[in-house]
Amino acid sequence: MKMTNIYEGSYQWIMFGRDKNKPDNIIDTNQYMVKTATRCLLIDPGGVELFAPMLAAVLHYVPVDQITDLFASHQDPDIISSLGLWDQALPEAKLHASELWEGFIKHFGCDSIEYVPIGDNGGSINLDGIELQIIPAHYMHSSANFNIYDPQAKILMSGDIGAALEAPGSPVFVDNFDLHVEKMRFFHQRWMPSNQAKRVWIDRVRKLDIDILAPQHGRMFQGDDVNRFLDWFESLQVGIAV
Amino acid sequence: MNVGQTKSQFVAVASITAELSAVMDVAKEISLAAANAKAIAFRAGDKAKGFQPITDFINELAKETIELVTAINEHALLLYQMTVNNHRTSNVYTQLKLVEAQSKNAAYSSSLDLSLQNSQNKMSECKRDYKLNITQLLDQLAEVMHPARAARVIAANSRIEASQAGEYLQSLQAVAESVDNAAQVIHDNVTRCRSSLSIVQLTD
Numbered sequence: 042m043k044m045t046n047i048y049e050g051s052y053q054w055i056m057f058g059r060d061k062n063k064p065d066n067i068i069d070t071n072q073y074m075v076k077t078a079t080r081c082l083l084i085d086p087g088g089v090e091l092f093a094p095m096l097a098a099v100l101h102y103v104p105v106d107q108i109t110d111l112f113a114s115h116q117d118p119d120i121i122s123s124l125g126l127w128d129q130a131l132p133e134a135k136l137h138a139s140e141l142w143e144g145f146i147k148h149f150g151c152d153s154i155e156y157v158p159i160g161d162n163g164g165s166i167n168l169d170g171i172e173l174q175i176i177p178a179h180y181m182h183s184s185a186n187f188n189i190y191d192p193q194a195k196i197l198m199s200g201d202i203g204a205a206l207e208a209p210g211s212p213v214f215v216d217n218f219d220l221h222v223e224k225m226r227f228f229h230q231r232w233m234p235s236n237q238a239k240r241v242w243i244d245r246v247r248k249l250d251i252d253i254l255a256p257q258h259g260r261m262f263q264g265d266d267v268n269r270f271l272d273w274f275e276s277l278q279v280g281i282a283v
Numbered sequence: 284m285n286v287g288q289t290k291s292q293f294v295a296v297a298s299i300t301a302e303l304s305a306v307m308d309v310a311k312e313i314s315l316a317a318a319n320a321k322a323i324a325f326r327a328g329d330k331a332k333g334f335q336p337i338t339d340f341i342n343e344l345a346k347e348t349i350e351l352v353t354a355i356n357e358h359a360l361l362l363y364q365m366t367v368n369n370h371r372t373s374n375v376y377t378q379l380k381l382v383e384a385q386s387k388n389a390a391y392s393s394s395l396d397l398s399l400q401n402s403q404n405k406m407s408e409c410k411r412d413y414k415l416n417i418t419q420l421l422d423q424l425a426e427v428m429h430p431a432r433a434a435r436v437i438a439a440n441s442r443i444e445a446s447q448a449g450e451y452l453q454s455l456q457a458v459a460e461s462v463d464n465a466a467q468v469i470h471d472n473v474t475r476c477r478s479s480l481s482i483v484q485l486t487d
């Protein structure tokens with residue numbers, strides 16, 4: 042598992058991905074971690090196949106008992122099917138995920154982890170005084186869907202928005218936006234169902250100060266590429282691939 | 284525990300429920316046959332005097348079987364849940380062992396020890412409960428054999444009583460026949476349940 046530090050201040054953001062041992066038949070995913078003084082949040086911790094390499098990677102940064110929070114942007118298996126294993130590995134942890142998906146996500150196994158339901162308007166997660174915002178991104182692509190925004194690190198973890206289908210081992214940041222577009226087009230047209238929801242999301246996100254837009258698949262966007270992505274996405278017709 | 288074993292556990296436990304629902308149907312048939320026999324015996328009057336208490340007895344046996352099977356079904360459902368838990372806890376342990384192997388050079392690898400220990404305890408506990416419950420279920424199934432066996436003896440007696448019932452001979456003999464068949468079916472189904480359960484008990 043490749044580990045990339047993407048923010049270093051009084052706390053850290055780390056991106057995990059490009060796992061070399063991942064079976065070929067499952068989609069490659071990016072996991073993110075926010076580590077503060079005594080706590081640690083795993084954002085979209087991933088599928089069940091990824092549990093062992095992911096936890097092994099996290100143990101380079103924090104002990105098990107400091108993994109206190111999990112966040113699932115939506116209900117998909119590549120996001121959170123590992124829940125049943127985290128549930129048994131973490132002595133005391135919370136899962137922040139949509140209120141709407143609670144009865145569904147719990148199918149993955151959620152006995153000891155506390156499910157903290159997120160209402161449709163979003164909310165926040167506070168880690169040792171660091172306030173992370175939970176931004177609604179409904180229908181992008183899941184009907185109850187959230188992003189995580191960190192105003193201090195200026196990072197937006199955007200879930201499946203901005204995702205790209207990439208060759209294994211590709212770089213973690215977009216280096217040529219024009220070339221990158223083709224790796225994103227099908228994904229967005231096919232998985233994003235609503236132009237209206239897209240417009241609402243873009244309006245909301247344009248108001249945020251973003252250095253890094255961090256999706257759950259493919260590469261992160263940094264600096265000017267963030268706005269390039271928003272412009273491209275704005276002009277893209279979605280929900281039309283069938 | 285390997286994948287094949289787990290699969291066979293799920294199948295064995297699920298198939299018990301299927302076999303038992305057949306037993307339940309047959310027990311209901313017996314109960315119906317008993318009611319039928321009672322009516323015939325009543326009409327036959329003195330000629331079937333010896334047959335009347337037998338019909339009550341048959342009915343009792345059917346009722347007893349239905350009660351036992353209901354209890355076993357509940358237990359089988361519990362055992363199914365335990366199979367799921369057993370599978371889950373073993374899987375968690377296997378995964379945590381993988382984490383242990385993959386995090387050897389990680390700064391906080393030793394923080395995993397507690398989770399590993401807990402997971403191992405849970406797994407052993409699950410396995411112990413599971414085995415205990417299989418033994419209990421086997422005992423319960425053996426109990427169902429008793430009324431079935433008794434029913435066969437009664438069926439034999441019924442045939443003798445029926446032979447003295449004159450024109451009712453045939454209908455009463457038919458009743459005896461159907462009770463005998465039903466008891467045989469119950470016996471066979473329950474035997475199958477027990478042998479598939481014993482296999483599960485041995486593997487693992």
Ligand SMILES: [Fe+2]
Binds near residue numbers: 117182201
């Ligand atoms: Fe998704």
Ligand SMILES: [Fe+2]
Binds near residue numbers: 119120200258
């Ligand atoms: Fe995804």
